[in-house]
Amino acid sequence: MIMKKRSDTSPLVTAGGGFTVVxxxxxxxxxxxxxxxxxxxxxxxxxxxQKVSTDLQMQAMILNSQNRIVRTVREGIDFILxxxxxxxxxxxxxxxxxxIRVLYQQKDEELSKRTGKILYKLVHQKVETxxxxxxxxxxDPKLSTTVAEYVKDIKFRVSSANTVNITACFATERAExxxxxxxxxxxxxxxx
Amino acid sequence: xxxxxxxxxxxxxxSSGFVFPLILFASLAVGLFIMTLTQYQSANRVKxxxxxxxxxxxxxxxxxxxxxxxxxxxxxxxxxxxxxxxxDKSASLFGGSYNLRVADHDVAQYLFNxxxxxSFKNKNHLFYWRMKYNPNLLDFTNLFIxxxxxxxxxxxxxxxxxxxxxxxxxxxTREENREKAEEIANIIKxxxxxxxxxxxxxxxxxxxxxxxxxxxxxxxxxxxxTPLTLKDIATLVTGADPDVVFAxxxxxxxxxxxxxxxxxxxxxxxxxxxxxxRPEIKIELRGHTTGLVGTAESNMEFSIERAQNVAxxxxxxGIAAERLTVKGFGREKPIASNDTEAGQTKxxxxxxxxxxxxx
Numbered sequence: 400m401i402m403k404k405r406s407d408t409s410p411l412v413t414a415g416g417g418f419t420v421v422x423x424x425x426x427x428x429x430x431x432x433x434x435x436x437x438x439x440x441x442x443x444x445x446x447x448x449q450k451v452s453t454d455l456q457m458q459a460m461i462l463n464s465q466n467r468i469v470r471t472v473r474e475g476i477d478f479i480l481x482x483x484x485x486x487x488x489x490x491x492x493x494x495x496x497x498x499i500r501v502l503y504q505q506k507d508e509e510l511s512k513r514t515g516k517i518l519y520k521l522v523h524q525k526v527e528t529x530x531x532x533x534x535x536x537x538x539d540p541k542l543s544t545t546v547a548e549y550v551k552d553i554k555f556r557v558s559s560a561n562t563v564n565i566t567a568c569f570a571t572e573r574a575e576x577x578x579x580x581x582x583x584x585x586x587x588x589x590x591x
Numbered sequence: 592x593x594x595x596x597x598x599x600x601x602x603x604x605x606s607s608g609f610v611f612p613l614i615l616f617a618s619l620a621v622g623l624f625i626m627t628l629t630q631y632q633s634a635n636r637v638k639x640x641x642x643x644x645x646x647x648x649x650x651x652x653x654x655x656x657x658x659x660x661x662x663x664x665x666x667x668x669x670x671x672x673x674x675x676x677x678x679d680k681s682a683s684l685f686g687g688s689y690n691l692r693v694a695d696h697d698v699a700q701y702l703f704n705x706x707x708x709x710s711f712k713n714k715n716h717l718f719y720w721r722m723k724y725n726p727n728l729l730d731f732t733n734l735f736i737x738x739x740x741x742x743x744x745x746x747x748x749x750x751x752x753x754x755x756x757x758x759x760x761x762x763x764t765r766e767e768n769r770e771k772a773e774e775i776a777n778i779i780k781x782x783x784x785x786x787x788x789x790x791x792x793x794x795x796x797x798x799x800x801x802x803x804x805x806x807x808x809x810x811x812x813x814x815x816x817t818p819l820t821l822k823d824i825a826t827l828v829t830g831a832d833p834d835v836v837f838a839x840x841x842x843x844x845x846x847x848x849x850x851x852x853x854x855x856x857x858x859x860x861x862x863x864x865x866x867x868x869r870p871e872i873k874i875e876l877r878g879h880t881t882g883l884v885g886t887a888e889s890n891m892e893f894s895i896e897r898a899q900n901v902a903x904x905x906x907x908x909g910i911a912a913e914r915l916t917v918k919g920f921g922r923e924k925p926i927a928s929n930d931t932e933a934g935q936t937k938x939x940x941x942x943x944x945x946x947x948x949x950x
Contacts, residue, residue: 426612433616441623448627466645476765479776480788481806488801489785491776491792495736496761497768499775499792503785504800519800526775526792528768533775538793552800585720586734 454574457549461569461576464521464547468502468565469582471523471546475500476586478557490555490563495586499526504550514572521547551575561586644712651684652707652718655691659705660722660731668701668724677751687711692751696721704755721758736761782806842901844939847884849896851904859901862943863908875916876901877942881935882922895919901941 418426474494481487489503504519511518525542547553551570557563561584569576663671672678677694689709696702701724709716721734736758775792782788786802789795796802842855851859866872878898880890898917906912927934 430612430616433612437616437620437623440620444624444627448630452630470645477776479779482780485807487785487806488804489789489799491779491788493772493776495734496764497766497772499772499779501789501792501794503789503794506798506800508798524792524794528772528775529764531771531775531792533771533778536791536793 450573453571457569457571457574457576460549461547461567461578464569465567465578465580467546468521469580471500471502472563472582473585475584477584478560478563481555481557483557483560486554486556488552488554494525496528498528499531500524501526502546502555504553507548507550510548514570516551516570516572518548518570519550519552520545521550521553644714645716647685648687648709648711648714648716649718651687651689651709651711652716654684655680655682655689655707656705656718656720659691659693663724668726671703673703685711694751696755701726704751704758706751706754717754719754719758721762734762842941842943843936844897844941846881846935846939848939849893849900851900856904859904860908863905863910866905866910866914872945873914873916874905875918875944877944878917878919879924879926879938879940879942880922881925881929881938883929883935887921891919891921893919894921898941 472490472492475492476495476497477493478490479493479499480489480491489501491499491501494500501524503522503524505522507518507520510520523544523546524538526538527542547567547569549569549571551568553565553567555563555565558581562581564579564581566579567577569578666672673693673695677692680691682689682691687710689707691708692704692706694704696704703722703724705720705722707718709718719736721736723732724730725732778791779788782791784803784805785799786796789799789802842858866874876898878894878896880894880897882890885893895917896919898919902912902915902917905915922938925934925938926940927937929935929938
């Protein structure tokens with residue numbers, strides 16, 4: 400009777416209705432396979448997500464920098480340097496009170512060391528014309544602000560009397576981002 | 592019977608053995624995927640929030656301004672909507688809102704002020720334009736002052752008139768600084784490198800990108816010299832001696848004047864260039880006077896002096912002296928009546944005549 404019972408049921412099933420060793424091994428094997436797949440997928444997704452997130456943060460930072468540059472230049476009434484058609488790494492212009500404003504790129508030693516790339520920060524210096532001594536020029540550090548960081552290269556090209564084209568390249572350890580934009584001075588003429 | 596009962600149990604157990612871990616891991620995978628997407632979306636939202644804080648506000652203000660300008664152009668200045676007093680307007684636009692005030696500043700000069708206070712993404716910005724309407728051109732010139740307003744946004748008791756006064760002060764300062772700013776600008780423009788330009792405004796050029804790079808020279812478009820057919824010029828001259836060919840006839844002087852003006856020197860520079868390009872040409876310079884004052888002799892001397900001054904200048908800019916001859920005709924050859932001032936001006940002249948050997 401016992402023999403018959405065994406022959407009727409699968410040899411892989413135990414008499415008590417539990418799992419056989421083979422069943423357990425198959426399940427464990429499938430679980431292991433699934434685990435590897437799921438965690439592999441998670442790992443890839445997580446890594447990609449982190450990369451995308453970092454890129455987005457960088458892009459947001461670039462957009463902020465771009466907005467700061469736009470706001471600064473919009474206070475101008477006249478470009479000084481570069482001259483029409485010329486390209487330069489710095490921009491000199493006169494603002495609405497005829498003070499001199501300068502945007503220039505200064506090497507960021509700490510960031511360069513950290514990223515392994517030569518990176519600059521874009522510095523804005525205001526020179527107050529009224530107190531300026533042409534014979535002994537000096538700029539006030541209190542009127543200096545950082546407009547953008549992670550700058551690899553910025554080029555200013557004055558394309559018309561009141562328009563400047565800006566091509567900027569920002570970089571991190573892994574990636575580089577480029578942006579190109581145009582700023583028009585809002586002062587179209589002398590009204591006073 | 593027992594065999595019959597045991598079989599369904601076996602099937603159930605076998606199925607549950609696979610299904611449970613599958614459901615568990617599938618749920619885990621879906622959960623992680625949703626978490627990833629959520630974070631991605633969140634980062635995207637941050638990106639677009641950053642994008643438009645200022646630029647979006649500016650776009651709203653600019654749109655409001657354009658509406659005001661269009662209104663003036665369609666109704667004409669004499670029927671402008673703010674003629675009887677300041678006009679206010681509030682509206683929602685591009686996901687933000689604005690309050691606008693437009694008012695006359697100086698009616699005689701067609702000047703008016705436009706202030707737009709924009710609320711966008713929980714931030715306030717004030718944009719200010721002082722505009723001038725040009726009735727002849729049906730156009731506007733503007734003066735955009737973005738700095739003053741935002742500083743004043745949160746100050747209590749600030750009226751629109753206060754802002755106008757600040758703008759007036761800024762314009763006054765601009766005018767005071769104009770001459771010196773131009774001087775500084777000229778100094779900066781004359782520098783050969785960025786390094787020197789920075790030094791001229793007191794900025795330390797150390798560690799500045801491209802500081803030593805020479806500034807590019809302005810591009811020049813090479814043009815071939817235009818061959819001038821001097822005989823054709825002669826055909827344009829009427830009322831002159833038919834026996835001579837004139838290069839320049841209208842080279843006039845003021846009354847009792849023989850000294851060359853800067854304008855005349857510019858003309859002679861152009862003439863010298865033509866002579867340099869055409870070395871075969873020789874010129875006879877003929878001086879003339881009105882003869883209204885002085886004797887015939889003194890007029891003759893004065894006419895020679897005029898022609899000689901022209902010759903001296905041409906020689907000083909590189910024209911060989913042997914290519915030039917000087918003659919004086921005094922008052923003998925007027926080409927117009929000395930009764931009118933215009934006629935006298937025509938007679939006070941030096942003529943440039945191509946000598947026969949070069950024709």
